[in-house]
Amino acid sequence: QVQLVESGGGLVQAGESLRLSCAASGRTLSSSTMGWFRQAPGKEREFVSAISWSGGKLGYADSVKGRFTISRGNARNTVYLQMNSLNPEDTAVYYCAVGGWYYSESAAQYAYWGQGTQVTVSS
Numbered sequence: 001q002v003q004l005v006e007s008g009g010g011l012v013q014a015g016e017s018l019r020l021s022c023a024a025s026g027r028t029l030s031s032s033t034m035g036w037f038r039q040a041p042g043k044e045r046e047f048v049s050a051i052s053w054s055g056g057k058l059g060y061a062d063s064v065k066g067r068f069t070i071s072r073g074n075a076r077n078t079v080y081l082q083m084n085s086l087n088p089e090d091t092a093v094y095y096c097a098v099g100g101w102y103y104s105e106s107a108a109q110y111a112y113w114g115q116g117t118q119v120t121v122s123s
Contacts, residue, residue, distance in 0.1 A: 001026045001027075002024055003025050003026050004022055004024050004113065005114060006021065006022045006115065006116060007022075007117060009119045010120070011120045011121075011122065012086055012119075012120070013121070013123075014088060014122065015086065017082070017084045017085075017086065018086065018119060019082050020080065020083065020096075020117060020119075021079075021080050022078060022081075022096030022114060024078065024079075024112075031101045032098050033052050033100060033104060033110075034050065034072065034099070035048070035049065035050035035097050035099060035105070035110060036049045036050070036070065036079070036095065037094070037107055038093065038094045038095065039092055040091060040092040043092075045095070045107055046061065047061050047105045048064055048068065049061065049070040049081060050099070050103065050105055051071070051072055053076070055072050057103045059105050067083065068081060069081070079096060083119070086119075086121045089121075090121050091121050092118075092119060093119075094116060094117050094119055096114040097110035097112060098110060099111065
């Protein structure tokens, strides 16, 4: 089993930044893709960003490209999401997830999920 704990969410004003962290435990994740997804009220969960096990492949949703940056810790069991130039449309619960060794942006390919952290951006 894998346990994921997200942190770093909060309430900010438009234009400000937040850094989300996700710490995974339970087994070695050095060969797993890790990703961030989000779900806004009344909307379906959507892909935000993912990083391959090696860190060599990164992906971003068009809506966050150029503003968000994903990275992994040296131990590869942590993943971060630096979010800059936040806007009210970024308001959502952000979830960290662990996938397989192959890179994917589909939520269906991620087996383990955290509880989520709330990000609220006021205008």
